[in-house]
Amino acid sequence: MRAVVYRKPFDVAVEEVPDPRIEQPNDVIVRITSTCICGSDLHMYEGRTTAEPGIVLGHENLGIVEEVGGGVTALEEGDRVVMPFNVACGFCKNCLAGLTGFCLTVNPSGFAGGAYGYVAMGPYPGGQAEYLRVPFADFNCLPLPEGTEHEADYVLLADIFPTGYHGCELAGVAPGETVAVYGAGPVGLMAAYSALLRGASRVFVVDRVPERLAKAREIGAVPVDFSAGDPAGQIRDQTGGEGTDKGVDAVGYQAMAPAGDHEEPASVLNELVRTVRPTGALGVPGLYVPADPGAADENARHGMLLVAIGALFEKGLRVGTGQANVKRYNRQLRDMITEGRARPGFVVSHELPLDAAPVAYQKFDQRVDGYTKVILKPDAT
Numbered sequence: 001m002r003a004v005v006y007r008k009p010f011d012v013a014v015e016e017v018p019d020p021r022i023e024q025p026n027d028v029i030v031r032i033t034s035t036c037i038c039g040s041d042l043h044m045y046e047g048r049t050t051a052e053p054g055i056v057l058g059h060e061n062l063g064i065v066e067e068v069g070g071g072v073t074a075l076e077e078g079d080r081v082v083m084p085f086n087v088a089c090g091f092c093k094n095c096l097a098g099l100t101g102f103c104l105t106v107n108p109s110g111f112a113g114g115a116y117g118y119v120a121m122g123p124y125p126g127g128q129a130e131y132l133r134v135p136f137a138d139f140n141c142l143p144l145p146e147g148t149e150h151e152a153d154y155v156l157l158a159d160i161f162p163t164g165y166h167g168c169e170l171a172g173v174a175p176g177e178t179v180a181v182y183g184a185g186p187v188g189l190m191a192a193y194s195a196l197l198r199g200a201s202r203v204f205v206v207d208r209v210p211e212r213l214a215k216a217r218e219i220g221a222v223p224v225d226f227s228a229g230d231p232a233g234q235i236r237d238q239t240g241g242e243g244t245d246k247g248v249d250a251v252g253y254q255a256m257a258p259a260g261d262h263e264e265p266a267s268v269l270n271e272l273v274r275t276v277r278p279t280g281a282l283g284v285p286g287l288y289v290p291a292d293p294g295a296a297d298e299n300a301r302h303g304m305l306l307v308a309i310g311a312l313f314e315k316g317l318r319v320g321t322g323q324a325n326v327k328r329y330n331r332q333l334r335d336m337i338t339e340g341r342a343r344p345g346f347v348v349s350h351e352l353p354l355d356a357a358p359v360a361y362q363k364f365d366q367r368v369d370g371y372t373k374v375i376l377k378p379d380a381t
Ligand SMILES: NC(=O)c1ccc[n+]([C@@H]2O[C@H](COP(=O)([O-])OP(=O)(O)OC[C@H]3O[C@@H](n4cnc5c(N)ncnc54)[C@H](O)[C@@H]3O)[C@@H](O)[C@H]2O)c1
Pocket: 038, 039, 040, 042, 159, 160, 163, 182, 183, 184, 185, 186, 187, 188, 206, 207, 208, 209, 212, 226, 250, 251, 252, 253, 254, 255, 256, 257, 258, 267, 268, 284, 285, 286, 287, 288, 322, 323, 324, 367
């Protein structure tokens, strides 16, 4: 089959790879109809990880069940399904508690949590391909209505819609509150959208990319351009000097300085400490890593950042972090889409055939030409 393969930094290619097959009785094989490129893929694309050449990328996958293992009970050939990016077993201590992003059995490296097509997240090839093997399929497949309706909304249930929602959950966003979201990438836009769905009174979205800030405005959030300087100050000025009740970091360690010419990995965390009012809370779905060989300073290379812990303590802020437990939210968010209460697909800028992956990666990475969120369609030509 054809699949998107990581070759070396800034180089992915669509290559022939072996078809996946049923390996365990509780596997299914899914024929992929929609699969997205994620900001998380860019960490590998840019060579910022230990990802080996040859890895098939893609953890945001939707398709049709093509083949069913003998031990699968809830799925049939022809079912339309979307898979959380987390591969999870369903029976370990963390899965039983709903913390499927930290499954204790699926990752042989000993790290908690698994994912498709992702470095260090277990032996699961990605779904930017014609077919995908889904382990523990009864647990990991979320059934969707038949047909093709809402495909561009439902595929976002694999990661960014639940992840944005998770950012709000970690921060405890409640009705009437004000929220500052840093990052207007797909995750940040979904966090802002989720905050509005949860009844926030005002949501600020910070970024510097004009098309992305325009999307934030489109959904009713207040765009804040950090290239104009001091985003925390801009937000405090618009909240009577108080700051927001809650904050979400949807940027992570690849945070840019205001001029956009170099990274300042702790800058978003520190801006959030300045932005959120005393006793507020921060949700941090933006990724931070234990090791970053590409970082500019020695501490950051070991995942240690200079964060304003003194001010954080003084303000009594709570902080929640980590991979999203997608399965905890995907059914409810699916039903909101089905019932017309949520349309996360507004974030999708491009739907392209699989063969367009190399160009799409390049443009999404450079954040040019309006590449906000790309869906690849392996069945299109
Ligand atoms: N926790 C999870 O489960 C999970 C899941 C998916 C993605 N992620 C992570 O979420 C983050 C965002 O993902 P994405 O797909 O939206 O990525 P993205 O790279 O498309 O978006 C990041 C955005 O942040 C903006 N930005 C950079 N520096 C900034 C700053 N100082 N202030 C404000 N904005 C700034 C960029 O311009 C960009 O638009 C990544 O770190 C990704 O790895 C985490």
